[in-house]
Amino acid sequence: MDRRRRLRASVLLVLAVGLVALSGCGPSESLNAVTKQGHKISDLWYISFILTAIVLAIIFGVLIYAMIKFHGSHQPSTRVGNTRLEIIWTVIPAALVTFLFIMSVRTMLAVDETHPDAIVIDVTGNQWWWDYTYPSLGVTTAYELHVPVGKPVQLKVTGGDVIHSYWVPKLGWKMDTIPNKVNTMNLTATRAGTFDGACAEFCGTQHAGMRMRVVAQPPDEFDAWVKQQQQDASALPATSLERNGRATFLSQTCAICHTVNGTSAQGKVGPDLTHIGSRSTIGSGEVLNTPANLEAWIRDPASIKPGVLMPGYDKLSDQQIKALVAYLEGLK
Numbered sequence: 001m002d003r004r005r006r007l008r009a010s011v012l013l014v015l016a017v018g019l020v021a022l023s024g025c026g027p028s029e030s031l032n033a034v035t036k037q038g039h040k041i042s043d044l045w046y047i048s049f050i051l052t053a054i055v056l057a058i059i060f061g062v063l064i065y066a067m068i069k070f071h072g073s074h075q076p077s078t079r080v081g082n083t084r085l086e087i088i089w090t091v092i093p094a095a096l097v098t099f100l101f102i103m104s105v106r107t108m109l110a111v112d113e114t115h116p117d118a119i120v121i122d123v124t125g126n127q128w129w130w131d132y133t134y135p136s137l138g139v140t141t142a143y144e145l146h147v148p149v150g151k152p153v154q155l156k157v158t159g160g161d162v163i164h165s166y167w168v169p170k171l172g173w174k175m176d177t178i179p180n181k182v183n184t185m186n187l188t189a190t191r192a193g194t195f196d197g198a199c200a201e202f203c204g205t206q207h208a209g210m211r212m213r214v215v216a217q218p219p220d221e222f223d224a225w226v227k228q229q230q231q232d233a234s235a236l237p238a239t240s241l242e243r244n245g246r247a248t249f250l251s252q253t254c255a256i257c258h259t260v261n262g263t264s265a266q267g268k269v270g271p272d273l274t275h276i277g278s279r280s281t282i283g284s285g286e287v288l289n290t291p292a293n294l295e296a297w298i299r300d301p302a303s304i305k306p307g308v309l310m311p312g313y314d315k316l317s318d319q320q321i322k323a324l325v326a327y328l329e330g331l332k
């Protein structure tokens with residue numbers, strides 16, 4: 001290859017690599033966050049991106065200019081030492097790095113700022129589901145985190161068994177959930193909506209099945225949800241099928257692992273089922289909460305979610321399973 005073609009090839013290569021690198025930079029979910037804190041993080045990201053893009057453009061501009069301008073000249077420059085230039089290319093990068101450092105610290109402080117009136121929610125990552133407890137409200141649920149729009153919320157995240165990571169991209173960032181350690185994550189939702197995520201720290205068989213959903217609601221809707229979740233299930237259900245289901249639930253081993261408030265079932269191994277009928281899915285988003293899926297889940301949860309830490313109840317009669325399904329679907 002002659003020099004000219006080699007030069008053209010290298011310029012093309014540089015452009016191609018640059019384009020490929022930039023193509024991955026479309027605004028991602030995290031850069032379109034729906035929380036005050038997420039916006040602060042994406043602002044920082046955009047500032048760093050624009051600054052580094054300018055630096056990259058200048059460096060590549062000079063490089064390409066030099067490649068074209070001095071192409072073919074065999075005479076190396078004899079110029080050595082230029083104090084003014086050296087000062088400039090030391091001071092500018094130092095200033096840029098200092099600026100980015102200050103911006104990062106400011107962003108960290110803003111994101112970590114705890115609001116005194118924040119609603120505290122304990123979030124525990126278990127194999128393979130997320131437990132949410134609102135201590136001040138007396139509410140416990142799983143998989144679906146409900147938060148009021150515009151009100152500060154503080155998640156206190158921890159791990160029940162191994163390390164997981166709480167990651168709903170639309171929140172703007174993620175947080176490790178570590179056994180015996182509590183990390184805090186402040187959120188103020190800026191708009192209503194349903195936002196999905198998944199565990200982001202490899203934790204075992206159902207790592208990919210550890211989904212979570214954040215439901216940000218206008219405050220009055222959130223309050224209505226809280227009121228409904230605060231009700232216990234002590235009242236006997238209406239139909240005899242559901243009452244049979246209740247008796248089956250309490251006489252089988254379900255109660256060792258699950259809580260249904262207002263009954264003798266107070267187990268803490270699996271998700272709280274007091275309002276399972278009002279949740280959209282079973283098994284942390286694995287399947288929709290329909291009677292057919294619930295039946296299949298009780299018979300053999302591992303066929304739906306391999307590695308699940310709940311035994312199958314295939315030994316129960318069809319009658320008992322139908323009754324259990326009716327009871328659980330009725331727990332709104």
Ligand SMILES: [Cu+2]
Nearest residue numbers: 164199203210
């Ligand atoms: Cu996990």
